[in-house]
Amino acid sequence: xxTRFFKFFGKDLDEQEIQKFSLLALAFFFxxxxxxxxxxxxxxxxxxxxxxxxxxxxxxLSLVVISILVPIYxxxxxxxxxxxxxxxxxxxxxxxxxxxxxFLLFSFDTxxxxxxxxxxxxxxxxxxxxxxxxxxxxxxxxxxxxxTTDASSAKKGYFLIVAGAQLGAIVGPFLAWNxxxxxxxxxxxxxTCCIISVILVIKHFKKTMPKEQLIGGKYDKxxxxxxxFWEGLKLIFTRPYLFGVFLLVAFFEVVTTIVDxxxxxxxxALPQYATKEGLTSFMGMFGMSTNLLAFLMALFGTGYLxxxxxxxxxxxxxxxxIGIAISILFGFIKLDFLSAQNMxxxxxxxxxxAKGLSYALNNPAKEVMYIPTSRDAKFKAKGWIDMFGARGSxxxxxxxxEFLKRTPxxxxxxxxxxxxxxxxxxxxxxxxxxxxxHRLVKEGKIVK
Numbered sequence: 001x002x003t004r005f006f007k008f009f010g011k012d013l014d015e016q017e018i019q020k021f022s023l024l025a026l027a028f029f030f031x032x033x034x035x036x037x038x039x040x041x042x043x044x045x046x047x048x049x050x051x052x053x054x055x056x057x058x059x060x061l062s063l064v065v066i067s068i069l070v071p072i073y074x075x076x077x078x079x080x081x082x083x084x085x086x087x088x089x090x091x092x093x094x095x096x097x098x099x100x101x102x103f104l105l106f107s108f109d110t111x112x113x114x115x116x117x118x119x120x121x122x123x124x125x126x127x128x129x130x131x132x133x134x135x136x137x138x139x140x141x142x143x144x145x146x147x148t149t150d151a152s153s154a155k156k157g158y159f160l161i162v163a164g165a166q167l168g169a170i171v172g173p174f175l176a177w178n179x180x181x182x183x184x185x186x187x188x189x190x191x192t193c194c195i196i197s198v199i200l201v202i203k204h205f206k207k208t209m210p211k212e213q214l215i216g217g218k219y220d221k222x223x224x225x226x227x228x229f230w231e232g233l234k235l236i237f238t239r240p241y242l243f244g245v246f247l248l249v250a251f252f253e254v255v256t257t258i259v260d261x262x263x264x265x266x267x268x269a270l271p272q273y274a275t276k277e278g279l280t281s282f283m284g285m286f287g288m289s290t291n292l293l294a295f296l297m298a299l300f301g302t303g304y305l306x307x308x309x310x311x312x313x314x315x316x317x318x319x320x321x322i323g324i325a326i327s328i329l330f331g332f333i334k335l336d337f338l339s340a341q342n343m344x345x346x347x348x349x350x351x352x353x354a355k356g357l358s359y360a361l362n363n364p365a366k367e368v369m370y371i372p373t374s375r376d377a378k379f380k381a382k383g384w385i386d387m388f389g390a391r392g393s394x395x396x397x398x399x400x401x402e403f404l405k406r407t408p409x410x411x412x413x414x415x416x417x418x419x420x421x422x423x424x425x426x427x428x429x430x431x432x433x434x435x436x437x438h439r440l441v442k443e444g445k446i447v448k
Contacts, residue, residue, distance in 0.1 A: 021157040025164025027201040033168025034194030040176035042130040044280030049123040059398035062131040066391040094195040104185035139386035166295030173287025179280040232380030244433035250393040251426035257397030258415040266344040293356035312434030314365035323423040325353040372440040
């Protein structure tokens with residue numbers, strides 16, 4: 001099915017490239033689909049057992065967890081082959097979420113009981129591990145793709161990987177949207193099956209793909225040395241190009257963390273979304289809307305934009321579009337004539353634009369930027385950026401939310417102003433990093 005799908009949309013790809021990108025898309029289909037299912041589950045699960053007021057603290061705790069997982073990830077990169085990382089890391093997540101599925105088979109709805117207190121602990125653990133799953137598994141996948149794909153092939157095929165993934169990212173939230181029918185236990189079990197499927201697809205990819213298709217590493221001819229945990233961080237702060245990529249990630253995460261929290265708190269305040277199934281259903285609807293937009297853009301907009309105008313224009317288009325959306329939100333805040341229900345849907349629309357454009361436009365362009373880099377940059381620096389850097393940026397945005405959460409109106413007003421200021425700096429950084437990428441590819445150089 002995936003091969004026929006890509007033959008239609010990937011007309012510039014040859015047969016071997018179609019086979020390659022269809023398998024990669026299938027792996028990303030399960031990765032992103034499983035992640036979006038977990039992502040929609042975590043808020044309903046956490047908000048109901050622990051409480052929405054604790055969510056900023058949970059995001060900051062996620063930073064601590066990531067600070068522990070990053071050195072472990074770096075050590076694994078040194079000691080195992082790329083495909084083996086999927087087997088090791090994926091098995092860990094599958095085991096944990098499988099246990100959560102079993103725990104949820106029992107009734108824990110009576111506050112004060114031992115089981116209810118136990119599930120509060122599980123809710124904290126599930127929240128931070130779902131957050132880390134989004135950072136580690138997605139970063140690992142794109143590092144794997146960058147190490148097996150050259151720049152010319154990536155420009156033709158990356159948008160197809162994203163399009164395939166968005167199918168999963170629509171199915172996952174669709175299941176969560178029907179949380180009242182399935183129940184959280186079955187949904188966690190389905191997410192576990194998605195993670196196991198990623199492992200199986202990567203194993204099949206390794207067995208079937210010819211060596212000439214695994215050519216991403218041709219830019220880096222140095223012997224592969226085992227470098228330390230701090231090598232990735234050192235590269236970020238000593239290579240302006242990689243530091244620029246880090247800033248692009250940081251600005252996006254801070255801005256979306258602020259507006260995303262505003263949306264969730266507005267939703268939980270409405271009676272129809274107050275229960276764990278109700279909020280999970282709302283987040284499922286949000287996920288479906290976001291990923292449907294991203295899917296349509298990936299098929300009919302992203303590939304054309306990147307191929308026609310290049311990475312530089314794509315990187316600039318993203319913050320400019322988000323800036324316009326948040327400016328519209330700020331206008332509604334200033335006018336102050338909407339009901340709570342309608343204000344929720346305006347915020348809902350802004351977050352959809354930000355997240356949808358991120359998955360369809362910004363992520364493919366950002367991942368292409370790792371191609372003219374060394375192996376350490378692809379795996380270790382990227383691991384720091386996508387895991388620790390992204391999580392640290394979310395913690396920063398959550399710190400702002402924590403400071404102003406007792407006054408939702410001030411949070412909405414000041415958060416929007418701060419977001420617009422950050423977007424202005426973001427546009428400047430995107431311009432310079434995009435120009436640097438263009439020079440690296442043109443001159444055939446890499447960032448070592």
